Amino acid sequence: MNLAIQATKFIWMNGRFIEWDEAKVHVLTHALNYGTGVFEGIRGYAGDGNLYVFRLHDHLNRLMRSAKTYFMEIPYKVEDLEKAILELLRRNELRVTCYIRPLAYRSYGFIGLDPSRSEVHVAIAAFPFGKYLDPTKGVSCCISSWRRIAIDALPPDAKACGNYVNSALAKMEALKNGYDEAIFLDSHGYVCEGTGENIFIVRDGIIATPPLSAGILEGITRDSVIKIAGDMGLKVEERIITRNELYVCDEAFFTGTAAEITPIVKIDGRIVGDGSIGPITRRLQEAFFSIVEGRNDRYKHWLTAVYSP
Numbered sequence: 458m459n460l461a462i463q464a465t466k467f468i469w470m471n472g473r474f475i476e477w478d479e480a481k482v483h484v485l486t487h488a489l490n491y492g493t494g495v496f497e498g499i500r501g502y503a504g505d506g507n508l509y510v511f512r513l514h515d516h517l518n519r520l521m522r523s524a525k526t527y528f529m530e531i532p533y534k535v536e537d538l539e540k541a542i543l544e545l546l547r548r549n550e551l552r553v554t555c556y557i558r559p560l561a562y563r564s565y566g567f568i569g570l571d572p573s574r575s576e577v578h579v580a581i582a583a584f585p586f587g588k589y590l591d592p593t594k595g596v597s598c599c600i601s602s603w604r605r606i607a608i609d610a611l612p613p614d615a616k617a618c619g620n621y622v623n624s625a626l627a628k629m630e631a632l633k634n635g636y637d638e639a640i641f642l643d644s645h646g647y648v649c650e651g652t653g654e655n656i657f658i659v660r661d662g663i664i665a666t667p668p669l670s671a672g673i674l675e676g677i678t679r680d681s682v683i684k685i686a687g688d689m690g691l692k693v694e695e696r697i698i699t700r701n702e703l704y705v706c707d708e709a710f711f712t713g714t715a716a717e718i719t720p721i722v723k724i725d726g727r728i729v730g731d732g733s734i735g736p737i738t739r740r741l742q743e744a745f746f747s748i749v750e751g752r753n754d755r756y757k758h759w760l761t762a763v764y765s766p
Contacts, residue, residue: 462584465549469541469581472533474548480580487563487575492619494562495523498714500586501546501555501763504750508552509760511714511749512677513539517559519616519677524561526615529577531561538581539761545583546763556586556715562618589715590654592742595722595734596637596711598651600700601627605641605649608672616674624652638711640703640724643671648698654711654719655679658702659737665702668695678712681759685744688755691737708735718742 468480488494497520501510517535524531533541542557560582563575590596606613606623613620631639631652640656643649648667650656655676657666664686667673686693703709709721709729718741720734729735734742748756 459587460589465551465582465584467545467548469545471578471580472541474545480582482562482578483565485568486565487567487572488618490568491563491570491572492617492622493527493529493572493575494560494618495520495527495529495616496558496560496618497616499542499557499559500714500717500749501551501557501583502749502751503552503554504752507751507766508546508555508763509749509751510542510546510557510763512681512759513542513761515677515680516714519675520559520561523615523617524577526612527617528573529561529563531577531579533579538579541581542583543761543763545581549583551583551585551763553585554587555583557581557583560618586715588717589713590637590711590719592717592719593734595720597635597723598638598640598721599631599634599636599725600703601630601639601641601652603627603630603639603641605643605672607644608670613672614669614675621653628652638721642700643667646700647671648700648703649673651711651713651716654713654716656698656721657682657710657712658698658706659708659735660702660706662692662737664691664693664737665696665698666693667698671697676713678714678717681748682712682718682741682745685741685748685756689740689744703729706730708738710735710738710741718745 467474499516563572564578567574627639641649650673711719747753
């Protein structure tokens with residue numbers, strides 16, 4: 458997939474809209490040297506003649522929780538950031554499906570592992586964004602040789618910049634070995650998540666996904682899928698999943714802001730189901746896209762319209 462960033466006109470930084478190329482930080486910025494930042498990934502979806510931001514308030518609340526974990530006091534309220542995002546999308550005249558990246562980070566000023574004296578700065582970028590993984594054909598995965606960060610080593614449910622070095626190692630390993638994506642096991646050897654996605658399997662019509670205690674990110678798309686599946690009358694279990702269950706399940710799929718709902722069709726060379734998108738995965742995909750594109754009134758409360766009707 459083409460993941461090259463397409464520049465837009467403006468970026469919001471510390472309360473100001475500045476030109477894209479002027480959004481710069483010093484090379485000794487604390488977050489650049491030590492990973493002391495937290496971020497969110499949010500999507501805006503074109504649909505029904507408008508642009509809809511999916512679960513904006515929930516994403517920004519998670520940003521605040523991540524910041525709290527790392528003793529970072531973001532100098533803006535959730536409502537301030539919501540307004541900034543919507544105005545940024547308008548100023549950039551974005552009317553296509555796009556990606557929104559709010560980032561709070563420890564800034565320049567002090568060296569050393571104690572970040573507390575470095576100010577917290579905030580930036581928001583928004584740009585056109587297509588598919589991160591192939592939702593139509595599905596993806597081929599391997600079990601990573603790298604384990605997911607243990608919950609007593611780093612808090613994996615905080616979306617912190619430094620956490621994703623772990624993911625980068627697994628992603629590069631997968632790509633170099635001819636796979637599309639990697640699946641982490643947790644420190645106990647149970648299924649955890651992908652490099653940037655939550656994971657679900659289907660066995661005998663029952664959907665299962667690892668629990669928060671497995672050290673996963675508390676995904677907003679994951680939460681959405683659990684709610685959608687429940688509304689469809691499907692049974693969802695949050696439980697421990699063994700590695701071998703990945704090999705024998707009927708269906709498997711990733712969820713995430715970037716991945717949306719992406720079928721997994723092969724794991725460690727083993728075909729999942731019949732190698733195509735499974736019926737439950739397809740139902741969830743269709744429901745999800747009808748929601749984010751503004752075609753399902755039942756879930757309108759998950760959408761924030763960017764432009765006036």
